[in-house]
Amino acid sequence: MKTYKQIVKEYLRKLKDITHIPQKETEILLLYIIEQNIIWLHINYNKPCSIDTEQKLKKLIEKRSVNYPIEYITKKATFYGEIFKVEQGVLIPRPETEILVDKAIEILEKIENPTIIEIGTGSGIISIMIAKLIPTSKIIAVDINKKALILAEQNAIKHNVNNQITFLQSDLLSNISQDKFNVLISNPPYIASNFTLPLNVKYEPSNALFGGDIGDELLKKIIIEFSKKDIKYLLCEMGYDQKKPLNNFINKNISYKSLEFYKDLSNLDRGFILSV
Ligand code: GLN
Numbered sequence: 001m002k003t004y005k006q007i008v009k010e011y012l013r014k015l016k017d018i019t020h021i022p023q024k025e026t027e028i029l030l031l032y033i034i035e036q037n038i039i040w041l042h043i044n045y046n047k048p049c050s051i052d053t054e055q056k057l058k059k060l061i062e063k064r065s066v067n068y069p070i071e072y073i074t075k076k077a078t079f080y081g082e083i084f085k086v087e088q089g090v091l092i093p094r095p096e097t098e099i100l101v102d103k104a105i106e107i108l109e110k111i112e113n114p115t116i117i118e119i120g121t122g123s124g125i126i127s128i129m130i131a132k133l134i135p136t137s138k139i140i141a142v143d144i145n146k147k148a149l150i151l152a153e154q155n156a157i158k159h160n161v162n163n164q165i166t167f168l169q170s171d172l173l174s175n176i177s178q179d180k181f182n183v184l185i186s187n188p189p190y191i192a193s194n195f196t197l198p199l200n201v202k203y204e205p206s207n208a209l210f211g212g213d214i215g216d217e218l219l220k221k222i223i224i225e226f227s228k229k230d231i232k233y234l235l236c237e238m239g240y241d242q243k244k245p246l247n248n249f250i251n252k253n254i255s256y257k258s259l260e261f262y263k264d265l266s267n268l269d270r271g272f273i274l275s276v
Pocket of ligand 1: 091092093094097120121122123124125126187188189207208209
């Protein structure tokens with residue numbers, strides 16, 4: 001029988017073209033199958049790996065080798081140093097969205113018992129991190145996708161903040177009767193529909209990625225919905241090329257106190273904070 005070490009060495013080759021960390025990913029898939037952690041693997045590297053485990057690994061490696069996201073295989077993703085459940089049909093958390101959470105925290109820290117509404121909560125990462133970091137906050141998190149809401153609720157329970165967050169199915173704010181919040185936050189779909197996605201992204205739900213023909217259509221709708229309610233701050237993530245059009249749109253449609261655009265770690269425009 002082959003050892004775990006031999007197995008890892010053999011299968012990582014199949015992932016060389018799709019990831020820069022083929023060994024790490026092979027280990028992650030192996031550990032997912034045998035339900036062990038990396039320390040266990042290092043101790044047992046020279047122990048035999050069962051045929052059954054190898055067969056299962058082979059299947060997962062095949063899946064991964066056509067760019068199927070590893071997060072959908074292991075049903076886990078890391079965001080803000082925490083582990084969240086993910087599944088196909090719901091967007092995988094992106095590291096740049098951590099900046100949006102940081103921007104929200106800066107504002108929310110200064111507000112007593114803040115109330116927040118999130119549009120398009122997906123796996124729930126934004127609302128859940130806010131709830132964890134601001135324990136006095138109360139949040140309504142909406143999504144149009146029922147599957148996302150079920151997942152988000154499971155993540156809120158896992159992180160022990162389900163008492164702070166109400167999850168509701170709603171297309172933008174159409175089902176929300178409450179008129180007053182401190183903050184509206186959203187990482188909506190903002191990619192233009194004719195944009196060719198990288199291979200790994202094509203397995204993610206298009207309704208979480210595409211914002212319309214131009215891309216910023218939903219962001220503009222969110223800005224309008226925000227202006228119709230009594231909300232002081234709007235924080236959104238956006239596409240790298242949407243600063244100018246959104247700046248123009250806001251100036252044309254809203255009278256505001258301040259508008260700040262922020263960049264991501266690649267120095268690309270990535271979002272804005274509007275206060276009225
Ligand atoms: N709010 C979720 C996230 O930031 C989902 C976003 C989306 O599906 N567009 O990951």
